[in-house]
Amino acid sequence: MLIDNLWWVDNPDIEGIKYNLDGVRTVKIPNGKRYLSNSYEKKYIYSDEEYNFYKFNRRFELLFMLNDKDEEVNISSVDKNKIVSEIKSLVQPVIDKQSEPLINLQWIFNLVYQDEFK
Structure with a gap:
């Protein structure tokens, strides 16, 4: 959600993070070498420190992985929890710096995105 709405959220100056x-x-x-971005096809791309690339769909299901030699790796051998933890450590400082909204619009978010979390 953060990456999808990066234009609209506050992009605070955090040492060690660029937008x-x-x-x-x-x-x-x-x-x-670490980054998280979205693609034009509504997918997410993550690159780790070893130049491995991971592609996720909107539900954050791992679709494929390329290693540093651009060879496709069988995703069943990938520790998805480790990758998600790395991604969280990258974006969590940005999330933590967001200000509290004046009005709680959680119900609108739930209405719009409810199918994404089923």
């Missing part, structure tokens, strides 16, 4: 809002929205570590 790319042109075209594909991205949260990245400037001196590292």
Whole structure:
């Protein structure tokens, strides 16, 4: 959700995190290789420190992985929980810096996105 709405949320100055809002929205570590971005096909791309690329659908199901040699890796051998934890550590500082809304619109969010979480 953060990446989908990166244009609209506060993009606080956090040491070690940069944003790319042109075209594909991205949260990245400037001196590292880690980043999370969306793609034009409503999917998410994550790159880790070893230049492995992971592609997720909107429900955050792992679709495929490419290693640093651009070879496709069998996703059953991937520790998805570890990857999700890495992604969370990348975006959590941005989420934590968001201000509380003046009006709680959680019910609208639930209405719009309820099918995404089933």
